[in-house]
Amino acid sequence: MSISAKKILSAVFAVITAFVLVIAALPPVRASALSMIKYKITYTSTAAKLTLTPASSTNTIYYTVGGAAPTKSSKKYTKTLSTKKAVVIRAAEYDRNGKKVGSIKLTLAPRAMTPQISENGGLITVVSGTAGAKIYYTTDGSIPTKNSRLYSEPLKSEPGTIYKFRAFRTNYTASQASVVYIDEEKASYDFQITDDQLAVLDLVNRERAARADLCALKLDETLCRAAAVRAKEIAKKFDHERPDGTKYSALLEQYGITNIYSAENIAEGYVDPYDVMDGWTHSERHMNNILGVHYDHIGIGVYSSGGILYWVQIFGGLNG
Secondary structure (H helix, E strand, O other), X not given: OOOOOOXXXXXXXXXXXXXXXXXXXXXXXXXXXXXXXXXXXXXOOOOEEEEEEOOOOOOEEEEEEOOOOOOOOOEEOOOOEEEOOXXXXXXXXXXXXXXXXXXXXXXXXXXXXXXXXXXXXXXXXXXXXXXXXXXXXXXXXXXXXXXXXXXXXXEEOOOOOEEEEEEEOOOOEOOXXXXXXXXXXXXXXXXXXXXXXXXXXXXXXXXXHHHHOOOOOEEOHHHHHHHHHXXXXXHHOOOOEOOOOOEHHHHHHHXXXXXXXXXXXXXXXXXXXXXXXXXXXXXXXXXXXXXXXXXOEEEEEEEEEOOXXXXXXXXXXXXX
């Protein structure tokens, strides 16, 4: 992923809604082999991107596409590789003396789009935005595989059940898990979260527990919806002031969240949850928000535009 710059900002405002907690699964890395060359795979809606990092800045990486063994006569790796179809990437790393010190071989393929879930009349309907993809699901909390049950028609929603869905297509990386929880008491459909949101939540709560022994924050549907809107807005205007000139807290008021403490962290240009959390945790102001004692819930939003990811955390003290 090409990134021109990384930026972060934080804000705090004094600004109640019911909350819902759901669980999601982390995606697997699709690779046929792994050795000394450090790599990172990221995805856009249509492509997979591979970033290779040598063990030393003086080392050189050469690579091939298609399966041939790489040598020093192969193409030199200089920037992130991108593909819209499944390809075999092989790479070899050489030190300054010409000695081969590392190698890697993996299949790089675009990711199937995360299944979208809707519920109506006690039935759960699931669709994938990737043409030709098959959807598999579980109801026991495990990560769906091709050995799981195949989704073929709307499912009857069972209260107290966590449904997980993943899309699979030949020559594609399996999608992220899409998760929905049917509340046992309300017997109602609750909101979905993505792997990126879950990873950020986990990292936030680790920081709160390790640094200040604070309660774990819970994901709130309304805060997540607001964070999703804000993630798109900061792609246009990277500021806590919205494109229409109002503060982010005005959006919370539109969602009925008033008379509580809230805070917002935003970031641009970080490639994954671990990268953006590293940026936020190395900023005192952002950490003050992450470790806020007034907060018990969080909304997390991620938006991709032009190959750049935009991240938002909105903290709220919804329990008063």
